[in-house]
Amino acid sequence: MMSGGLINIVDLKTHFRDRRTGAEVKACDGVTVSIGEGEIVGLVGESGCGKSTLGRTIVGLERPTSGKIIFRGEDLLSLRGRRLAESRRQIQYIFQDPYSSLSTRQTIGQAIDEALVINGEKNAKARRKRTEELLAAVGLPTQIMDRYSREMSGGQRQRVCIARALAANPKVLICDEPVSSLDVSIRAQIMNLFLQLRDEMGMACLLIAHDLAVVRQAAQRVYVMYLGRLMEIGESGALYGTPSHPYTQALLSAIPDTDPRQERARQRVLLNGDVPSPVNPPTGCRFRTRCPTAQAICETSPPAKVMGPDHIAACHFAGEVNLAPTQH
Ligand SMILES: Nc1ncnc2c1ncn2[C@@H]1O[C@H](COP(=O)(O)OP(=O)(O)OP(=O)(O)O)[C@@H](O)[C@H]1O
Ligand SMILES: [Mg+2]
Numbered sequence: 542m543m544s545g546g547l548i549n550i551v552d553l554k555t556h557f558r559d560r561r562t563g564a565e566v567k568a569c570d571g572v573t574v575s576i577g578e579g580e581i582v583g584l585v586g587e588s589g590c591g592k593s594t595l596g597r598t599i600v601g602l603e604r605p606t607s608g609k610i611i612f613r614g615e616d617l618l619s620l621r622g623r624r625l626a627e628s629r630r631q632i633q634y635i636f637q638d639p640y641s642s643l644s645t646r647q648t649i650g651q652a653i654d655e656a657l658v659i660n661g662e663k664n665a666k667a668r669r670k671r672t673e674e675l676l677a678a679v680g681l682p683t684q685i686m687d688r689y690s691r692e693m694s695g696g697q698r699q700r701v702c703i704a705r706a707l708a709a710n711p712k713v714l715i716c717d718e719p720v721s722s723l724d725v726s727i728r729a730q731i732m733n734l735f736l737q738l739r740d741e742m743g744m745a746c747l748l749i750a751h752d753l754a755v756v757r758q759a760a761q762r763v764y765v766m767y768l769g770r771l772m773e774i775g776e777s778g779a780l781y782g783t784p785s786h787p788y789t790q791a792l793l794s795a796i797p798d799t800d801p802r803q804e805r806a807r808q809r810v811l812l813n814g815d816v817p818s819p820v821n822p823p824t825g826c827r828f829r830t831r832c833p834t835a836q837a838i839c840e841t842s843p844p845a846k847v848m849g850p851d852h853i854a855a856c857h858f859a860g861e862v863n864l865a866p867t868q869h
Contacts, residue, residue, distance in 0.1 A: 546575035546576055546577045546578075546580075547576050547577055547578045547580070547612070547613065547712060547713060547745050548574075548575065548576045548599070548610070548611065548612050548632070548713060548745075549573075549574075549575045549609070549610075549611040550572065550573060550574040550575070550595075550599065550608070550609070550610050550611075551573055551608055551609040551610075551611065552571050552572070552573055552607070552608045552609070553569060553571070553572045553573070553574075553595065553598060553605055553607075553608035553609070553610065554567070554569060554570050554571055554572075554605060554606040554607045554608050555568055555569040555591075555594050555595070555598045555603050555604070555605045555606055556568065556569075556570070556606045557594075559820070562820075564820045565820065566819050566820055567769050567819045567820070567822060568591045568594040568769055568819055569591040569594045569595045569598060569605075569769055570591070570768075570769035570770055570819070570822070571608075571769070571770060572591075572595055572608075572766070572769070572770065572771055573771070574595070574747075574764055574771075576713060576745050576746075576747055577745065578712070578743065578745060579739055579743040579744065579745050580739075580745050580746075580761055580762070581735060581736065581739055581745070581746045581748060581759050581760050581761055582745075582746070582747050582748070582760060582761065582762050582763070582764065583747075583748050583749075583750065583753075583756030583757075583759070583760030583762070583763035583764065583777075584596075584747055584748070584749045584750070584763075584764045584766060585749075585750050585751070585752065585753050585755075585756060585763060585764070585765055585766065585792070586751070586765060586766035586767055587751065587767070587792075587816060588751065589816060589819070590766045590767050590768055590769065590816070591766060591768070591769045591819070592717070592749045592766060593717050593749065595766075596634065596715045596717045596747065596749055597634075597717075598610070599632065599715055599747070600629070600632055600633075600634040600715055601617070601629055602634070605618065612628050612631070612632065613628070613631075613712075615628065617629075630660065630709045630710070630711070631709070631710070631711050631712040631713065632711060632712070632713050632715060633706035633707075633709055633711040633713070633714050633715070634706070634714075634715045634716075634717065635699075635702055635703060635706055635714055635715070635716040635717065635719050636702065636717060637717050637718040637719065637721055637722055638722050639690075639695060639698035639699040639701070639702045639722070639723075640690075640695065640698065640722070642702055643690040643698055643701060643702065644690070645689065645690060645691055647689075647690075648686060648687055648688060648689055649676075649681075649685050649686050649687075649688055649689070649690065649693075649701050650672055650686030650687060652690075652701065652705055653672045653675055653676070653686075653701070653704055653705050653708055654668050654669075654672060656705045656706075656708035656709065657671055657672065657708045659708075659709075660708055660709050660710070671708070672686060673686075675704040675705075675707050675708060676704055678704065678707060678738070678741070678742070679700040679701070679703050679704045679707070679734060680700060680734060680737075681697065681700050681701070681704070685697070685701075694724075694727075695722060695723045695724060695727070696723055696724070696727040696730060696731060699719060699720070699723060699731055700731070700734065703719075703734065703738075707738075707744075711744070712744075712745060713744070713745040713746065713747070714735075714738075714744060714745070714746045714747070715746075715747045715749075716735070716746055716747065716748050716749060717749045718749055718750055718751070719731060719735075719748065719749075720732065720750075720755065721750070721751065721755075728755065729758065732748075732755070732756075732758055732759045733758075733759075735748065735759050736758075736759050746759075748760055752792075752796070753765075753781070753789075753792050753793055753796060754796045757777065757781060760777055761776065761777055762774070762775065762776050762777060762780075762851065763775060763777055763780050763781075765780075765786065765788060765789045765792065767788050767816075767827055767828050768816060768817065768819060768822050768827040768828070769819055769822065769827065770827050770855070771855060772786045772788045772789060772827075772828060772854070772855055772856070773785060773786040773788070773789045773853065773854045773855065773856075773859075774851075774852070774853045774854075775848070775849075775851060775852040775853070775854075776850070776851040776852060779848065779849055779851065779852040780852065781793070783848070783849075783852075783860075785846070785848045785852070785854035785856070785859040785860045786828075786854040786855065786856045786859055787810075787828065787832050787833065787834055787856065787858075787862060787864055788828045788832070789854075790810060790862075790863065790864040790865050791810040791812055791864060791865070793865065794807070794808060794809045794810040794864065794865035795809065795810075807865075808864075808865045809865065810833065810864045810865050812831045812832075812833070813830070813831045813833070814830065814831055816831070817830055823840075824840055824841075825839050825840040825841045825842055825843065826839045826840075826842070826843045826855070826856065826857070828856075833864060834858060834862045834864070836857070836858075838857050839857060843855045843856050843857050843859075844857065846859040846860065848860055
């Protein structure tokens with residue numbers, strides 16, 4: 542899928558050595574993801590499944606154990622020096638917590654100005670103009686330049702963080718739970734901002750979230766991750782409309798319906814037990830120890846079953862089971 546993409550992550554593994562026990566933690570364990578130019582892609586899964594590890598590896602904060610990260614046709618892992626720095630500039634990371642990612646001693650204007658200096662803009666006047674443009678692009682008034690982050694709401698701070706990332710003129714934003722620390726009421730506004738940035742500047746985004754509901758509105762395609770592996774990949778309409786992996790069905794069944802009548806009729810899929818340790822993941826399908834429909838065959842690796850155009854599920858029974866029929 543999307544082989545001509547902006548970023549192609551191929552069979553990426555990032556394993557850690559547990560400091561205390563020395564065990565190998567297979568946090569990200571063979572993941573293939575592509576992001577097209579100007580495409581918004583969701584990456585969803587429960588806590589600990591390796592989402593941040595994948596995001597951090599893409600931007601160079603973690604060293605991969607193996608695999609490829611092809612950005613605009615070049616493997617980042619084989620680039621060095623200036624060429625690597627230039628590619629890294631084009632891939633910016635947005636952190637979950639806008640509270641800790643802004644300095645308390647800088648005004649907003651200074652924070653963005655600093656990012657522009659780092660990116661080589663030497664002319665102070667040009668930087669001032671660019672700062673105003675960047676603030677406008679993220680929906681903040683110019684006057685906010687003289688304010689400090691402590692005087693701002695979480696949503697405004699996240700907008701500033703996005704403006705600062707945009708100062709580098711990136712091609713893609715890797716956003717690690719960009720709204721999870723924010724008030725529920727303003728989450729949709731920040732998600733809308735990503736849509737606007739895509740429409741207005743062709744910005745591609747990888748939106749990482751726990752919850753399938755969070756990325757539904759913005760993502761064109763969604764990757765569902767579990768215990769270091771991908772369970773299902775789909776164009777949004779297909780993934781939300783006809784989820785084919787039992788894990789995706791379980792995640793979707795956990796989302797409350799806004800319509801009270803449908804909410805009463807909603808069937809929830811309860812998963813057995815806890816997520817196993819990424820040190821000793823189950824053989825075959827990683828999800829099988831919690832899957833309500835698992836059979837003996839699930840101890841062998843699941844096939845990547847093609848469910849439709851841009852829709853793949855890694856399950857022996859993909860499309861044959863429906864744990865929670867959708868009401869609509
Ligand atoms: N530096 C590290 N050393 C050892 N183990 C790590 C390290 N970083 C992450 N892990 C482990 O790797 C696994 C995946 O962690 P990761 O933070 O990528 O998950 P996540 O999907 O982002 O979770 P969350 O939703 O809670 O943010 C977890 O078991 C975690 O404990
Ligand atoms: Mg995380």
